[in-house]
Amino acid sequence: xxxxxxxxxxxxxxxxxxxxxxxxxxxxxxxxxxxxxxxxxxxxxxxxxxxxxxxxxxxxxxxxxxxxxxxxxxxxxxxxxxxxxxxxxxxxxxxxxxxxxxxxxxxxxxxxxxxxxxxxxxxxxxxxxxxxxxxxxxxxxxxxxxxxxxxxxxxxxxxxxxxxxxxxxxxxxxxxxxxxxxxxxxxxxxxxxxxxxxxxxxxxxxxxxxxxxxxxxxxxxxxxxxxxxxxxxxxxxxxxxxxxxxxxxxxxxxxxxxxxxxxxxxxxxxxxxxxxxxxxxxxxxxxxxxxxxxxxxxxxxxxxxxxxxxxxxxxxxxxxxxxxxxxxxxxxxxx
Amino acid sequence: xxxxxxxxxxxxxxxxxxxxxxxxxxxxxxxxxxxxxxxxxxxxxxxxxxxxxxxxxxxxxxxxxxxxxxxxxxxxxxxxxxxxxxxxxxxxxxxxxxxxxxxxxxxxxxxxxxxxxxxxxxxxxxxxxxxxxxxxxxxxxxxxxxxxxxxxxxxxxxxxxxxxxxxxxxxxxxxxxxxxxxxxxxxxxxxxxxxxxxxxxxxxxxxxxxxxxxxxxxxxxxxxxxxxxxxxxxxxxxxxxxxxxxx
Numbered sequence: 001x002x003x004x005x006x007x008x009x010x011x012x013x014x015x016x017x018x019x020x021x022x023x024x025x026x027x028x029x030x031x032x033x034x035x036x037x038x039x040x041x042x043x044x045x046x047x048x049x050x051x052x053x054x055x056x057x058x059x060x061x062x063x064x065x066x067x068x069x070x071x072x073x074x075x076x077x078x079x080x081x082x083x084x085x086x087x088x089x090x091x092x093x094x095x096x097x098x099x100x101x102x103x104x105x106x107x108x109x110x111x112x113x114x115x116x117x118x119x120x121x122x123x124x125x126x127x128x129x130x131x132x133x134x135x136x137x138x139x140x141x142x143x144x145x146x147x148x149x150x151x152x153x154x155x156x157x158x159x160x161x162x163x164x165x166x167x168x169x170x171x172x173x174x175x176x177x178x179x180x181x182x183x184x185x186x187x188x189x190x191x192x193x194x195x196x197x198x199x200x201x202x203x204x205x206x207x208x209x210x211x212x213x214x215x216x217x218x219x220x221x222x223x224x225x226x227x228x229x230x231x232x233x234x235x236x237x238x239x240x241x242x243x244x245x246x247x248x249x250x251x252x253x254x255x256x257x258x259x260x261x262x263x264x265x266x267x268x269x270x271x272x273x274x275x276x277x278x279x280x281x282x283x284x285x286x287x288x289x290x291x292x293x294x295x296x297x298x299x300x301x302x303x304x305x306x307x308x309x310x311x312x313x314x315x316x317x318x319x320x321x322x323x324x325x326x327x328x329x330x331x332x333x334x335x
Numbered sequence: 336x337x338x339x340x341x342x343x344x345x346x347x348x349x350x351x352x353x354x355x356x357x358x359x360x361x362x363x364x365x366x367x368x369x370x371x372x373x374x375x376x377x378x379x380x381x382x383x384x385x386x387x388x389x390x391x392x393x394x395x396x397x398x399x400x401x402x403x404x405x406x407x408x409x410x411x412x413x414x415x416x417x418x419x420x421x422x423x424x425x426x427x428x429x430x431x432x433x434x435x436x437x438x439x440x441x442x443x444x445x446x447x448x449x450x451x452x453x454x455x456x457x458x459x460x461x462x463x464x465x466x467x468x469x470x471x472x473x474x475x476x477x478x479x480x481x482x483x484x485x486x487x488x489x490x491x492x493x494x495x496x497x498x499x500x501x502x503x504x505x506x507x508x509x510x511x512x513x514x515x516x517x518x519x520x521x522x523x524x525x526x527x528x529x530x531x532x533x534x535x536x537x538x539x540x541x542x543x544x545x546x547x548x549x550x551x552x553x554x555x556x557x558x559x560x561x562x563x564x565x566x567x568x569x570x571x572x573x574x575x576x577x578x579x580x581x582x
Contacts, residue, residue: 296406299440312426
């Protein structure tokens, strides 16, 4: 096994090879949260020199980067994924192993450092062991990139995966989620928001596998689209044979702000058991003009009226967010 | 205060209002009565500024060309339309919205926005004045409100914004006798000095709010204008008997 030191791909990188580089501790520290364990990745590669984390997180480099999170951890973890054309690298594989009986919060943020068009692919595999819970916030705000993110979430007995996904700015972004409810009483809830504009193409694919009895899943994503952009939503929930007391929900709602944007929505249920409670739905429509008229008739100007209606549309999802950092980030995007 | 001259309105090439003239002086209460499809609600929407209409003629309000104003500019000028079917907006808290709307108008009139305490005091004062409890104000706009609560919310909002021209568009529809009486009492409490245009099918609201001028509208035209006695004629003879007449 390689040691931590050996995998420090970008260790001591700071301003070494690049004149006028933006990759300085000062620049990067602006994006870090002091109260978090901060793990910094640049173009998919882990940087020790820019990261700061305690011994409750251990990191090993195998074919992939393996991050082990110990239940003693009492801080939240911030994964900062920065992209820049200064470094020629674009693929990362990260395995996150969460110890049993842990209660962990991960904030995973994707940002870009320059305006160049780059292609990045990240593969994440998360193991949520017995009695552990993970609140997983994913904020994709990386502009001008082709960003492909795959998440494979393995949940074991009485594990709880609670995720919030926001997907905002990439030229093309693709989020693939495979969620395996492997053992009884495991639960997965994914809520999310996408804002699609400027000809963005935003893709969201979910594969939810109920492999054992007494498991529960819910996927609830809302989207707002405009400016010739496209958004794809597909969720395929599969319920295995001979398992019982399953609850599975799928819901996608979209508002299209002009006639040039397009939305494709496909909720699919594969039910092979009879003891299930399932629901699925999808709605897409334009901004409610009657609501806009009503708000304007009470003295609110058109722009503010649109903001009120859109904020109200997102409120259901927004209220599920517990982290102020995430709420502030979303607020900034909506203004 | 409000002058409507030779107003013609089309929707998707269909003539809805076919040339009407109405003049409302400050402080007058006018009522427009007419059967379904006569163009009454279209008229109130056109005054408020709703989109989707092809409009000819003129509407001036306090000597300003109203048709050149946006919907919100008309609200700032003091025009308030109470809707027949108040819209539900899940996700927008009723009380916060009243405050937001009041402060939006105050800001555009270069008045200082009310802070939370000032607003709380104002709303309590209006609630006491109108006899409206605040239980439904904690909910989102009109979501889960009874028909009566929707109209009370409208009247409370109206009293807070303190408009000069109030358009009541069939606010009596869907109300039982007690709720109608309660809503009418609310309007009577805030009507002093205000100009009111009531649009209704029925005479029953007029048992509580006494109009100065009554217009009968039929097939996009005002076919009769006169005093309160028209209401009694209408009750006896219905709309079919009216031709274009002025009493």
